[in-house]
Amino acid sequence: MKKRLALALVATLAMGVFVGCSTKTEGDKAAGAYKDGTYEGVGQGYKGDIKVSVEVKDGKISNVAILEQEETEGLGDAAAEEVAKKIAEAQSTEVEAVSGATGSSNGTMDAAKDALSKAK
Secondary structure: OHHHHHHHHHHHHHHHHHHHHHOOOOHHHOOOOOOOEEEEEEEEOOOOEEEEEEEEEOOEEEEEEEEEOOOOOOOHHHHHHHHHHHHHHHOOOOOOOOOOOHHHHHHHHHHHHHHHHOOO
């Protein structure tokens, strides 16, 4: 009897883990979550502010462009551009930071979040 109860408990817990993983909230990935237009946002990079422009078409992120930045040439500026592309591809501001340029990466993500907050 104890063995059956233990197995039932394990099975229930395992299902809870899988259900919890599959019902992940989509956050800013929801289809049509934004009003069409072009929005600007600012985030704090490693060396200063990073200003981006986020273009929304059909409710989705169609382009993220770096407008202004003061990041390290060849590292931080390249990371900001790469993260901007990742955001548009992933349809989310929650993307992986560029190794060695976390401040610039996070600043770009924060700037895009700021812009998209205006598009809701």
